[in-house]
Amino acid sequence: MKINDAFFGLVLAILGGLVLFTVRSYPTIPGQQVGPALFPGLIATGILVCGLALIVRGWLARKAAPWAVPGEWMRSARHVAAFALLVASVLFYIFAAQALGFLPTAMLILWAMFYVLRVPPGKSLLIAVITTLAIHFMFYKLLRVPLPWGILANYSW
């Protein structure tokens, strides 16, 4: 998805401005002129200037470059669904893994992704279960990563 440079310029200029505003209240190193504000302040000034340059460039090129050109995939419901599901699965893991447990969360994610990428249903269920168990074994047993058990806490192995 292509977006006009002016949009990025605007976001960057705001970011630069906010950082400059934030670092004003930072202390200096005792007895020195400089402190933790100097370096981010310089970077933020750079971001602000570059952002303004992008706004100008995007504005001058507005005839050739429209405000936004959606990618080809955005016209295909299947691809949009796949993208949305990809982001949703990571979010689902972030919020649900602790309570639900690693095994059910991971199997659901895999199964949903397989579904939207058109893996045949029977095959996808089998692969989801095997892969989840394999990754669980590798990280939980071999590398000793404390993956959450969640609802399966009473049946942990």
Added chain:
Amino acid sequence: MWTAVSQAFFMVFEPYTLMVMVVAAVYGLFVGAVPGLTATMATALLVPVTFFMAPVPEVAAIVTDTAMAIFSGDIPGCLLRIPGTPASAAYTDEAFALTRKGQAEVALGAGLVFSAVGGLFGTVVLIVAAPALADFAIRFSSFEYFWLVLLGLTCAVFITSDRPLKGVISLFLGLMVACVGLNNPGGFPRFTFGNAEMMGGIGMISMMIGMFAISEIIRYVVDTRPTAELVVDQVGNVLKGQWILAKKYPVQILRGSVLGTAVGALPGAGADIAAWMSYAMSKKFSKEPEKFGTGHVEGIVESGSANNSALAGAWIPALVFGIPGDSITAIVIGVLYMKNMNPGPTLFTTNPQNIYAIFLIFILANIIMIPLGILCIKAAKNILKVPRNILMPVILLFCIVGTFAINNSVFDVIVMLVAGLIAYLLEENDFPISPAILGVVLGGMLEENFITSMIKADGNFMAFVTRPIAASLAVVTLLVWTMPLVMSRLRQRRLA
């Protein structure tokens, strides 16, 4: 010195390390051969697993995996006309044209043999240059380091991209991310929003997994192109005729390896840029440039050796100064810091056996590439048939678990997702990504040396350029900054 070398021998030729290398080689060959999975992604995904190993096997895994992946990227380029890694893109059309002529084994064989040759050449340069540079660098003060880091970042912006403004922005964003947390000269919590997780800064590995793996998965799920068809069933003996090629193109092999090592050593420019530059150079100096693009092996020989020599070249600044030569060594530097093997000239004096071990690993990796590569080419048909609609969700799950494993915290998973989405959006809009990576890796070092120098200078800016080496580095840095302006002026004048 010889005690250190023998110690290194024992560390490398230990069954565990050798086993790790073989596993990493198979993994690298597989990842490189699957289109859409890059060598950098392979390395980023390897880190959560190797994280639990001792430093030498961990480095062995990374070196072997990348060398193999850069070679095996040639396989789908040759058989499907889709480069397996960006480093093979330069000569994909050439290799595919050879396949069309029924000479797939010549293209694949040249890719394999001259990858190994280039890799070994780069390793020799690494072995000779790195300790010498370290001897020199041990006298550097904060002023020299400040200019050196600035020069590295400058190269990343101006040499590796044709869009300096977007490159600079990408670099600034990376530097800004490096500012987050307590790790600054005043020990003051910056941009943490009161969040305890952000006090330690944004995790580098989770960010890299996001930028290199998640963004790649996004590109896969939104890809609307039809899948490519395999055109050959059987590949012949790949080693046949390679010796004749080596005798026919010695200059090309040397030129490709030299250029590759040099480009690799430049911060921000890695194997892919080395291959493009080397292919263009091969065509320019060739006696038969009209044959390029029609299935002529000369360019493959030269750029095939260039992309593998770049891998070793990238380690030179990484080990000596802690300045990564490409995005893979950027990950390596993060790993070395986590293992308390901070890169820098002192690494060569305090722990020389580790350095010699790295050299040995490079040599070994490039030698085992030939037999394993041949097996991989034999199995190519099956690897290319692996259904990516099954592979990609599995990689996604692996990314999530791997990121979580680094600190056992879901905060890192959030960082990974955000980094992946931002990297995807930026790349779609022609912002180069490698300056941002370099900014994140080098931000802390740049700030530390800048602030230390400011304090030492005590308001006198001349102090930044009074030491001779610092002054030379400053001049070179300013030249690289002003070069694009001068060049465009000259071009305008010539047109007028």
